Amino acid sequence: MKKGTKQRLRRGTLYALLLAIVFAIALLADWPRIQRAFFNPEIAVEMFPEVFTIAAKNTLLYTFFSFAFGLVLALVLALMKRSTIRPYRWIATTYIELFRGLPALVTIILIAFGLPIALGVSIPGGTLGKGAIGLGIVAAAYMAETIRAGIEAVPRGQMEAARSLGMSRATAMAFIVLPQAFRVIIPPLTNELVLLIKDTSLFFVLGTTVVTKELTKFGRDLMNTTFNGTPLIVIALVYLIITLPMTRLVAQLEKRAARAR
Protein backbone atom coordinates (compact mmCIF):
# COMPACT_ATOMS: atom_id res chain seq x y z
CA MET A 1 0.00 0.00 0.00
CA LYS A 2 1.25 3.50 -0.77
CA LYS A 3 2.17 5.67 2.12
CA GLY A 4 -0.42 8.31 1.20
CA THR A 5 -3.26 5.80 0.92
CA LYS A 6 -2.33 4.28 4.24
CA GLN A 7 -2.38 7.63 5.96
CA ARG A 8 -5.72 8.59 4.42
CA LEU A 9 -7.16 5.25 5.49
CA ARG A 10 -6.03 5.78 9.04
CA ARG A 11 -7.41 9.29 9.23
CA GLY A 12 -10.66 8.00 7.77
CA THR A 13 -11.06 5.30 10.39
CA LEU A 14 -10.24 7.73 13.19
CA TYR A 15 -12.96 10.10 11.95
CA ALA A 16 -15.40 7.18 11.66
CA LEU A 17 -14.58 6.09 15.19
CA LEU A 18 -15.20 9.58 16.55
CA LEU A 19 -18.52 9.82 14.71
CA ALA A 20 -19.56 6.38 15.93
CA ILE A 21 -18.84 7.28 19.55
CA VAL A 22 -20.67 10.61 19.30
CA PHE A 23 -23.66 8.88 17.70
CA ALA A 24 -23.64 6.09 20.27
CA ILE A 25 -23.64 8.56 23.15
CA ALA A 26 -26.36 10.67 21.54
CA LEU A 27 -28.55 7.62 20.97
CA LEU A 28 -27.92 5.76 24.23
CA ALA A 29 -27.95 8.66 26.68
CA ASP A 30 -31.19 9.40 28.47
CA TRP A 31 -31.37 13.11 27.55
CA PRO A 32 -34.52 14.10 29.47
CA ARG A 33 -33.04 12.50 32.56
CA ILE A 34 -29.71 14.27 32.11
CA GLN A 35 -31.57 17.54 31.69
CA ARG A 36 -33.55 16.94 34.88
CA ALA A 37 -30.45 15.96 36.80
CA PHE A 38 -28.05 18.67 35.65
CA PHE A 39 -29.90 21.50 33.93
CA ASN A 40 -32.86 22.34 36.12
CA PRO A 41 -33.50 26.07 35.58
CA GLU A 42 -35.55 26.48 38.77
CA ILE A 43 -32.70 25.25 40.95
CA ALA A 44 -30.17 27.31 39.00
CA VAL A 45 -32.18 30.52 39.46
CA GLU A 46 -32.45 29.88 43.20
CA MET A 47 -28.64 30.03 43.43
CA PHE A 48 -28.47 33.70 42.51
CA PRO A 49 -27.27 36.06 43.74
CA GLU A 50 -25.59 34.07 46.56
CA VAL A 51 -23.39 32.10 44.18
CA PHE A 52 -21.68 35.42 43.38
CA THR A 53 -22.18 37.48 46.54
CA ILE A 54 -21.08 34.70 48.90
CA ALA A 55 -19.49 31.75 47.13
CA ALA A 56 -17.50 33.35 44.31
CA LYS A 57 -16.59 36.28 46.56
CA ASN A 58 -15.14 33.89 49.15
CA THR A 59 -13.28 31.85 46.52
CA LEU A 60 -11.63 35.04 45.23
CA LEU A 61 -10.94 36.35 48.73
CA TYR A 62 -9.33 33.05 49.81
CA THR A 63 -7.32 32.92 46.60
CA PHE A 64 -6.07 36.48 46.92
CA PHE A 65 -4.85 36.11 50.49
CA SER A 66 -3.31 32.68 49.87
CA PHE A 67 -1.47 34.06 46.86
CA ALA A 68 -0.32 37.26 48.59
CA PHE A 69 1.01 35.37 51.60
CA GLY A 70 2.56 32.70 49.38
CA LEU A 71 4.26 35.24 47.12
CA VAL A 72 5.93 37.13 49.98
CA LEU A 73 7.10 33.88 51.56
CA ALA A 74 8.28 32.60 48.16
CA LEU A 75 10.37 35.71 47.57
CA VAL A 76 12.09 35.26 50.94
CA LEU A 77 12.70 31.58 50.20
CA ALA A 78 14.08 32.30 46.72
CA LEU A 79 16.53 34.81 48.14
CA MET A 80 17.49 32.38 50.93
CA LYS A 81 18.08 29.68 48.37
CA ARG A 82 20.57 31.97 46.60
CA SER A 83 22.20 33.12 49.81
CA THR A 84 25.93 32.72 50.33
CA ILE A 85 25.23 31.57 53.87
CA ARG A 86 24.82 27.81 53.79
CA PRO A 87 22.26 27.23 56.59
CA TYR A 88 19.91 29.66 54.81
CA ARG A 89 20.16 27.57 51.66
CA TRP A 90 19.56 24.38 53.65
CA ILE A 91 16.45 25.78 55.31
CA ALA A 92 15.02 27.00 52.01
CA THR A 93 15.73 23.69 50.25
CA THR A 94 14.19 21.67 53.09
CA TYR A 95 11.12 23.87 53.14
CA ILE A 96 10.60 23.68 49.39
CA GLU A 97 11.06 19.91 49.22
CA LEU A 98 8.82 19.35 52.24
CA PHE A 99 5.83 21.41 51.17
CA ARG A 100 6.03 20.46 47.50
CA GLY A 101 5.81 16.86 48.64
CA LEU A 102 2.81 17.23 50.95
CA PRO A 103 -0.80 17.38 49.76
CA ALA A 104 -2.22 20.87 50.31
CA LEU A 105 -5.06 19.33 52.32
CA VAL A 106 -2.61 17.85 54.83
CA THR A 107 -0.89 21.22 55.26
CA ILE A 108 -4.19 23.03 55.77
CA ILE A 109 -5.32 20.48 58.39
CA LEU A 110 -1.93 20.75 60.11
CA ILE A 111 -2.24 24.52 60.36
CA ALA A 112 -5.91 24.61 61.37
CA PHE A 113 -6.16 21.61 63.71
CA GLY A 114 -2.63 20.30 64.26
CA LEU A 115 -1.08 23.52 65.61
CA PRO A 116 -3.84 24.31 68.14
CA ILE A 117 -4.04 20.74 69.46
CA ALA A 118 -0.30 20.11 69.67
CA LEU A 119 1.03 23.54 70.64
CA GLY A 120 -1.99 25.58 71.67
CA VAL A 121 -1.19 28.02 68.86
CA SER A 122 -4.28 29.21 67.02
CA ILE A 123 -4.00 31.25 63.86
CA PRO A 124 -6.46 34.15 63.92
CA GLY A 125 -8.83 35.18 61.17
CA GLY A 126 -11.11 32.14 61.06
CA THR A 127 -11.43 30.22 57.82
CA LEU A 128 -9.72 32.96 55.84
CA GLY A 129 -6.71 33.20 58.15
CA LYS A 130 -6.14 29.50 58.69
CA GLY A 131 -6.87 28.48 55.11
CA ALA A 132 -4.88 31.24 53.45
CA ILE A 133 -1.82 30.52 55.60
CA GLY A 134 -2.09 26.76 55.01
CA LEU A 135 -2.51 27.11 51.27
CA GLY A 136 -0.01 29.99 51.07
CA ILE A 137 2.64 27.79 52.71
CA VAL A 138 2.19 25.24 49.93
CA ALA A 139 2.03 27.83 47.15
CA ALA A 140 5.23 29.46 48.46
CA ALA A 141 7.17 26.22 47.92
CA TYR A 142 6.21 26.16 44.23
CA MET A 143 6.58 29.87 43.62
CA ALA A 144 10.00 30.04 45.32
CA GLU A 145 11.46 27.78 42.64
CA THR A 146 9.80 29.88 39.92
CA ILE A 147 11.17 33.12 41.36
CA ARG A 148 14.65 31.62 41.74
CA ALA A 149 14.60 30.55 38.09
CA GLY A 150 13.49 34.08 37.17
CA ILE A 151 16.35 35.68 39.11
CA GLU A 152 18.83 33.33 37.47
CA ALA A 153 17.45 34.21 34.05
CA VAL A 154 18.56 37.84 34.52
CA PRO A 155 22.09 38.19 33.05
CA ARG A 156 24.86 38.56 35.66
CA GLY A 157 25.96 41.73 33.88
CA GLN A 158 22.87 43.51 35.24
CA MET A 159 23.95 42.99 38.83
CA GLU A 160 27.59 43.82 37.99
CA ALA A 161 26.62 47.02 36.19
CA ALA A 162 24.39 48.11 39.08
CA ARG A 163 27.17 47.40 41.58
CA SER A 164 29.66 49.37 39.49
CA LEU A 165 27.30 52.33 39.71
CA GLY A 166 27.68 52.19 43.47
CA MET A 167 24.44 50.39 44.38
CA SER A 168 24.52 47.96 47.29
CA ARG A 169 23.74 44.30 46.57
CA ALA A 170 20.32 44.64 48.22
CA THR A 171 19.39 47.79 46.27
CA ALA A 172 20.56 46.24 43.02
CA MET A 173 18.54 43.09 43.73
CA ALA A 174 15.42 45.04 44.64
CA PHE A 175 15.46 47.63 41.85
CA ILE A 176 17.44 46.07 39.00
CA VAL A 177 17.31 42.28 39.12
CA LEU A 178 13.90 41.47 40.65
CA PRO A 179 11.85 43.72 38.33
CA GLN A 180 13.41 42.01 35.33
CA ALA A 181 12.98 38.58 36.91
CA PHE A 182 9.28 39.21 37.52
CA ARG A 183 8.73 40.07 33.88
CA VAL A 184 9.89 36.55 33.00
CA ILE A 185 7.91 34.77 35.67
CA ILE A 186 4.54 36.49 35.43
CA PRO A 187 3.09 33.72 33.20
CA PRO A 188 4.08 30.83 35.53
CA LEU A 189 2.94 32.85 38.57
CA THR A 190 -0.44 33.47 36.96
CA ASN A 191 -0.65 29.73 36.38
CA GLU A 192 -0.04 29.19 40.08
CA LEU A 193 -2.82 31.67 40.82
CA VAL A 194 -5.24 29.62 38.70
CA LEU A 195 -4.21 26.48 40.60
CA LEU A 196 -4.85 28.30 43.88
CA ILE A 197 -8.36 29.30 42.79
CA LYS A 198 -9.19 25.62 42.49
CA ASP A 199 -7.32 24.63 45.65
CA THR A 200 -9.45 26.95 47.80
CA SER A 201 -12.13 24.24 47.45
CA LEU A 202 -10.10 22.41 50.12
CA PHE A 203 -11.16 24.99 52.72
CA PHE A 204 -14.34 22.95 53.34
CA VAL A 205 -12.30 20.90 55.79
CA LEU A 206 -12.09 23.90 58.13
CA GLY A 207 -15.84 23.87 58.61
CA THR A 208 -18.16 26.38 56.99
CA THR A 209 -20.86 28.76 58.06
CA VAL A 210 -23.52 30.17 55.75
CA VAL A 211 -21.28 33.13 54.93
CA THR A 212 -17.86 31.41 54.66
CA LYS A 213 -18.70 28.81 51.99
CA GLU A 214 -16.63 28.94 48.82
CA LEU A 215 -17.91 27.80 45.43
CA THR A 216 -17.38 24.05 45.73
CA LYS A 217 -18.89 23.69 49.20
CA PHE A 218 -21.73 26.00 48.23
CA GLY A 219 -22.52 23.80 45.23
CA ARG A 220 -22.15 20.53 47.11
CA ASP A 221 -24.41 21.60 49.97
CA LEU A 222 -27.08 22.66 47.50
CA MET A 223 -26.73 19.39 45.64
CA ASN A 224 -27.31 17.59 48.92
CA THR A 225 -30.44 19.55 49.74
CA THR A 226 -31.95 19.63 46.24
CA PHE A 227 -30.69 16.14 45.30
CA ASN A 228 -29.86 17.46 41.88
CA GLY A 229 -26.65 18.03 39.90
CA THR A 230 -27.60 21.50 38.65
CA PRO A 231 -25.73 23.39 41.41
CA LEU A 232 -22.49 21.67 40.34
CA ILE A 233 -22.98 22.79 36.74
CA VAL A 234 -23.62 26.36 37.89
CA ILE A 235 -20.50 26.53 40.07
CA ALA A 236 -18.46 24.90 37.29
CA LEU A 237 -19.51 27.76 35.01
CA VAL A 238 -18.64 30.34 37.68
CA TYR A 239 -15.18 28.76 38.07
CA LEU A 240 -14.70 29.01 34.31
CA ILE A 241 -15.82 32.65 34.30
CA ILE A 242 -12.99 33.28 36.77
CA THR A 243 -10.27 31.00 35.40
CA LEU A 244 -10.72 31.22 31.63
CA PRO A 245 -9.76 34.93 31.34
CA MET A 246 -6.71 34.19 33.45
CA THR A 247 -5.52 31.20 31.41
CA ARG A 248 -6.06 33.25 28.23
CA LEU A 249 -4.05 36.04 29.84
CA VAL A 250 -1.21 33.60 30.56
CA ALA A 251 -1.19 32.52 26.92
CA GLN A 252 -1.03 36.18 25.83
CA LEU A 253 1.76 36.99 28.27
CA GLU A 254 3.75 33.96 27.16
CA LYS A 255 3.40 35.02 23.54
CA ARG A 256 4.57 38.53 24.40
CA ALA A 257 7.50 37.23 26.45
CA ALA A 258 8.54 34.97 23.57
CA ARG A 259 8.51 37.94 21.17
CA ALA A 260 10.48 40.16 23.54
CA ARG A 261 13.30 37.64 23.75
Next chain:
Amino acid sequence: MRRKTNAALMLVLAFALIASSCAGGGTGEYDLVAEGTLTVCSEVPYRPMEFEEGGVYVGFDVDLMQAIADELGLEMEFINTGFDAITTGSAMQGGQCDIAASSITILPEREENIDFSDGYFDAEQSLLVKKDSGITSLSDFSGRTLGVQSVTTGAMYAEENAPADTEIVAFDAGGDLFVAMEAGQIEGILQDLVVNGDRLVDDDTVTIVETYPTDEVYGLAVQEEGKESLLEAVNDALQTLRDNGTYDTIFAKWFG
Protein backbone atom coordinates in the same frame (compact mmCIF):
# COMPACT_ATOMS: atom_id res chain seq x y z
CA MET B 1 -5.47 -5.00 5.71
CA ARG B 2 -4.42 -5.33 9.28
CA ARG B 3 -5.16 -1.76 10.11
CA LYS B 4 -8.78 -2.00 9.15
CA THR B 5 -9.27 -5.00 11.40
CA ASN B 6 -7.76 -3.05 14.27
CA ALA B 7 -10.06 -0.11 13.69
CA ALA B 8 -13.09 -2.39 13.48
CA LEU B 9 -12.05 -4.06 16.70
CA MET B 10 -11.69 -0.69 18.41
CA LEU B 11 -15.15 0.28 17.22
CA VAL B 12 -16.65 -2.88 18.66
CA LEU B 13 -14.78 -2.29 21.92
CA ALA B 14 -15.95 1.32 22.09
CA PHE B 15 -19.55 0.22 21.63
CA ALA B 16 -19.18 -2.52 24.20
CA LEU B 17 -17.75 -0.01 26.66
CA ILE B 18 -20.60 2.45 26.17
CA ALA B 19 -23.22 -0.29 26.28
CA SER B 20 -21.85 -1.79 29.48
CA SER B 21 -21.49 1.55 31.22
CA CYS B 22 -25.09 2.41 30.38
CA ALA B 23 -26.63 -0.91 31.26
CA GLY B 24 -24.98 -1.08 34.68
CA GLY B 25 -24.55 -4.85 34.64
CA GLY B 26 -25.42 -6.88 37.71
CA THR B 27 -26.32 -10.50 38.17
CA GLY B 28 -28.30 -12.88 40.29
CA GLU B 29 -31.46 -12.71 42.32
CA TYR B 30 -30.88 -9.28 43.88
CA ASP B 31 -28.99 -7.69 40.98
CA LEU B 32 -25.85 -7.14 43.10
CA VAL B 33 -22.81 -5.15 42.00
CA ALA B 34 -20.55 -8.08 42.91
CA GLU B 35 -22.01 -11.56 42.61
CA GLY B 36 -22.58 -13.35 45.90
CA THR B 37 -21.56 -10.31 47.94
CA LEU B 38 -23.65 -7.64 49.61
CA THR B 39 -21.55 -4.50 49.08
CA VAL B 40 -22.33 -1.87 51.71
CA CYS B 41 -21.50 1.85 51.51
CA SER B 42 -20.89 3.82 54.67
CA GLU B 43 -19.33 7.11 55.73
CA VAL B 44 -16.65 6.01 58.18
CA PRO B 45 -15.81 6.87 60.95
CA TYR B 46 -18.97 7.41 62.94
CA ARG B 47 -18.25 5.68 66.21
CA PRO B 48 -19.69 3.38 67.45
CA MET B 49 -21.90 2.80 64.42
CA GLU B 50 -19.05 2.37 61.94
CA PHE B 51 -15.34 2.90 62.43
CA GLU B 52 -11.97 1.34 61.70
CA GLU B 53 -10.10 -0.80 64.19
CA GLY B 54 -7.07 -2.99 63.51
CA GLY B 55 -7.38 -2.47 59.77
CA VAL B 56 -11.01 -3.57 59.49
CA TYR B 57 -14.34 -1.79 59.73
CA VAL B 58 -16.27 -2.54 62.91
CA GLY B 59 -19.33 -1.12 64.65
CA PHE B 60 -23.04 -1.63 65.11
CA ASP B 61 -23.89 -1.11 61.44
CA VAL B 62 -21.09 -3.47 60.36
CA ASP B 63 -22.31 -6.28 62.63
CA LEU B 64 -25.91 -5.72 61.60
CA MET B 65 -25.06 -5.82 57.89
CA GLN B 66 -23.00 -8.97 58.42
CA ALA B 67 -25.98 -10.59 60.13
CA ILE B 68 -28.30 -9.50 57.30
CA ALA B 69 -25.88 -10.83 54.67
CA ASP B 70 -25.71 -14.13 56.59
CA GLU B 71 -29.50 -14.32 56.50
CA LEU B 72 -29.46 -13.77 52.73
CA GLY B 73 -26.64 -16.28 52.23
CA LEU B 74 -24.24 -13.62 50.97
CA GLU B 75 -20.76 -12.40 51.77
CA MET B 76 -20.57 -8.84 53.10
CA GLU B 77 -18.14 -6.12 52.04
CA PHE B 78 -18.09 -2.74 53.78
CA ILE B 79 -16.71 0.23 51.85
CA ASN B 80 -16.16 3.85 52.84
CA THR B 81 -17.80 6.62 50.78
CA GLY B 82 -18.84 10.22 51.39
CA PHE B 83 -22.12 10.78 53.22
CA ASP B 84 -23.38 13.03 50.43
CA ALA B 85 -22.77 10.24 47.89
CA ILE B 86 -25.12 8.13 50.01
CA THR B 87 -27.94 10.62 50.61
CA THR B 88 -27.98 11.66 46.94
CA GLY B 89 -28.02 7.98 45.98
CA SER B 90 -25.06 8.41 43.64
CA ALA B 91 -22.96 5.75 45.40
CA MET B 92 -25.64 3.15 44.72
CA GLN B 93 -26.68 4.56 41.35
CA GLY B 94 -23.06 4.55 40.23
CA GLY B 95 -22.64 0.87 41.05
CA GLN B 96 -20.29 1.35 44.01
CA CYS B 97 -22.49 -0.66 46.34
CA ASP B 98 -25.89 -2.30 46.74
CA ILE B 99 -27.01 -0.75 49.99
CA ALA B 100 -25.90 1.95 52.41
CA ALA B 101 -25.68 1.51 56.18
CA SER B 102 -24.41 4.76 57.62
CA SER B 103 -26.69 5.89 60.47
CA ILE B 104 -28.93 7.54 57.89
CA THR B 105 -32.00 9.15 59.40
CA ILE B 106 -35.12 8.40 57.38
CA LEU B 107 -36.34 11.74 55.99
CA PRO B 108 -39.06 12.38 53.40
CA GLU B 109 -36.81 14.65 51.33
CA ARG B 110 -34.14 11.96 51.20
CA GLU B 111 -36.68 9.49 49.84
CA GLU B 112 -36.67 11.34 46.54
CA ASN B 113 -33.36 9.74 45.66
CA ILE B 114 -33.07 6.65 47.82
CA ASP B 115 -35.43 4.02 49.16
CA PHE B 116 -35.26 3.24 52.85
CA SER B 117 -35.62 -0.07 54.64
CA ASP B 118 -37.70 -0.29 57.80
CA GLY B 119 -36.17 1.72 60.61
CA TYR B 120 -33.55 -0.19 62.61
CA PHE B 121 -32.34 2.29 65.20
CA ASP B 122 -33.85 5.17 67.18
CA ALA B 123 -31.95 8.39 66.58
CA GLU B 124 -31.81 11.13 69.17
CA GLN B 125 -29.91 14.38 68.90
CA SER B 126 -27.59 15.60 71.66
CA LEU B 127 -25.41 18.54 72.62
CA LEU B 128 -21.81 17.86 73.65
CA VAL B 129 -19.65 20.58 75.28
CA LYS B 130 -16.44 20.88 77.28
CA LYS B 131 -17.09 20.37 81.00
CA ASP B 132 -15.28 23.61 81.90
CA SER B 133 -17.18 25.70 79.32
CA GLY B 134 -20.05 26.53 81.68
CA ILE B 135 -22.53 25.86 78.85
CA THR B 136 -25.67 24.08 80.02
CA SER B 137 -28.10 24.32 77.11
CA LEU B 138 -28.50 25.23 73.47
CA SER B 139 -29.73 28.70 74.41
CA ASP B 140 -26.27 29.44 75.88
CA PHE B 141 -24.85 29.33 72.35
CA SER B 142 -25.89 32.89 71.61
CA GLY B 143 -22.73 34.45 70.13
CA ARG B 144 -20.82 31.17 70.28
CA THR B 145 -19.74 28.64 67.65
CA LEU B 146 -21.61 25.34 67.37
CA GLY B 147 -20.32 22.44 65.24
CA VAL B 148 -22.55 20.18 63.14
CA GLN B 149 -22.08 17.77 60.26
CA SER B 150 -23.20 19.14 56.87
CA VAL B 151 -26.73 18.21 55.77
CA THR B 152 -27.52 15.99 58.76
CA THR B 153 -30.56 15.98 61.02
CA GLY B 154 -28.32 17.49 63.72
CA ALA B 155 -27.51 20.42 61.42
CA MET B 156 -31.19 20.94 60.66
CA TYR B 157 -32.08 20.80 64.35
CA ALA B 158 -29.39 23.37 65.16
CA GLU B 159 -30.53 25.74 62.41
CA GLU B 160 -34.10 25.62 63.68
CA ASN B 161 -33.50 25.73 67.43
CA ALA B 162 -30.21 27.48 68.20
CA PRO B 163 -30.30 31.21 69.05
CA ALA B 164 -30.26 33.38 65.93
CA ASP B 165 -26.76 34.72 66.53
CA THR B 166 -25.17 31.28 66.96
CA GLU B 167 -22.38 30.69 64.49
CA ILE B 168 -23.18 27.25 63.12
CA VAL B 169 -20.08 25.70 61.58
CA ALA B 170 -20.66 22.68 59.35
CA PHE B 171 -18.03 20.00 58.73
CA ASP B 172 -18.06 17.34 56.04
CA ALA B 173 -17.07 14.40 58.16
CA GLY B 174 -18.53 13.65 61.59
CA GLY B 175 -15.06 12.61 62.74
CA ASP B 176 -13.71 16.13 62.15
CA LEU B 177 -16.06 17.60 64.76
CA PHE B 178 -14.17 16.28 67.80
CA VAL B 179 -10.86 17.42 66.29
CA ALA B 180 -12.29 20.88 65.62
CA MET B 181 -13.55 21.13 69.21
CA GLU B 182 -10.15 20.00 70.49
CA ALA B 183 -8.54 22.68 68.30
CA GLY B 184 -10.86 25.32 69.78
CA GLN B 185 -12.67 26.01 66.49
CA ILE B 186 -16.07 25.16 67.93
CA GLU B 187 -17.48 25.21 71.47
CA GLY B 188 -20.12 22.51 71.14
CA ILE B 189 -21.24 19.65 68.92
CA LEU B 190 -24.87 18.95 68.06
CA GLN B 191 -25.21 15.50 66.53
CA ASP B 192 -26.60 12.00 67.04
CA LEU B 193 -26.59 10.83 70.65
CA VAL B 194 -24.91 7.49 69.89
CA VAL B 195 -21.82 9.22 68.52
CA ASN B 196 -21.58 11.96 71.13
CA GLY B 197 -22.23 9.35 73.82
CA ASP B 198 -19.36 7.21 72.58
CA ARG B 199 -17.03 10.21 72.91
CA LEU B 200 -17.63 10.34 76.67
CA VAL B 201 -15.88 6.97 76.95
CA ASP B 202 -12.66 8.32 75.42
CA ASP B 203 -12.62 11.88 76.68
CA ASP B 204 -13.48 12.79 80.26
CA THR B 205 -13.23 16.56 79.66
CA VAL B 206 -16.53 16.62 77.73
CA THR B 207 -20.13 16.12 78.74
CA ILE B 208 -23.56 15.85 77.15
CA VAL B 209 -25.74 18.66 78.50
CA GLU B 210 -28.92 18.10 76.50
CA THR B 211 -30.60 15.43 74.42
CA TYR B 212 -33.42 16.04 71.97
CA PRO B 213 -35.86 13.26 71.12
CA THR B 214 -36.73 13.83 67.48
CA ASP B 215 -38.87 10.76 66.69
CA GLU B 216 -36.37 9.85 64.00
CA VAL B 217 -35.00 6.47 63.08
CA TYR B 218 -32.06 5.22 61.04
CA GLY B 219 -32.77 3.22 57.90
CA LEU B 220 -30.71 1.30 55.36
CA ALA B 221 -30.80 2.82 51.90
CA VAL B 222 -30.87 1.44 48.37
CA GLN B 223 -31.13 3.28 45.07
CA GLU B 224 -34.56 4.56 44.17
CA GLU B 225 -35.48 2.05 41.52
CA GLY B 226 -34.46 -1.47 40.58
CA LYS B 227 -33.53 -2.87 43.98
CA GLU B 228 -37.00 -3.75 45.24
CA SER B 229 -36.26 -7.47 45.65
CA LEU B 230 -33.13 -6.72 47.69
CA LEU B 231 -34.98 -4.23 49.88
CA GLU B 232 -37.74 -6.71 50.57
CA ALA B 233 -35.25 -9.43 51.48
CA VAL B 234 -33.37 -7.00 53.77
CA ASN B 235 -36.58 -6.01 55.56
CA ASP B 236 -37.44 -9.70 56.08
CA ALA B 237 -33.93 -10.32 57.40
CA LEU B 238 -34.21 -7.37 59.81
CA GLN B 239 -37.46 -8.76 61.16
CA THR B 240 -35.90 -12.23 61.54
CA LEU B 241 -32.93 -10.76 63.42
CA ARG B 242 -35.27 -8.90 65.79
CA ASP B 243 -37.35 -12.05 66.35
CA ASN B 244 -34.46 -14.43 66.97
CA GLY B 245 -32.59 -12.11 69.34
CA THR B 246 -29.58 -11.46 67.09
CA TYR B 247 -30.45 -7.74 66.94
CA ASP B 248 -30.47 -7.50 70.74
CA THR B 249 -27.12 -9.32 70.94
CA ILE B 250 -25.53 -6.83 68.54
CA PHE B 251 -27.16 -3.89 70.37
CA ALA B 252 -25.85 -5.14 73.72
CA LYS B 253 -22.36 -5.56 72.26
CA TRP B 254 -22.10 -1.88 71.29
CA PHE B 255 -24.33 -0.13 73.79
CA GLY B 256 -24.13 -2.59 76.69
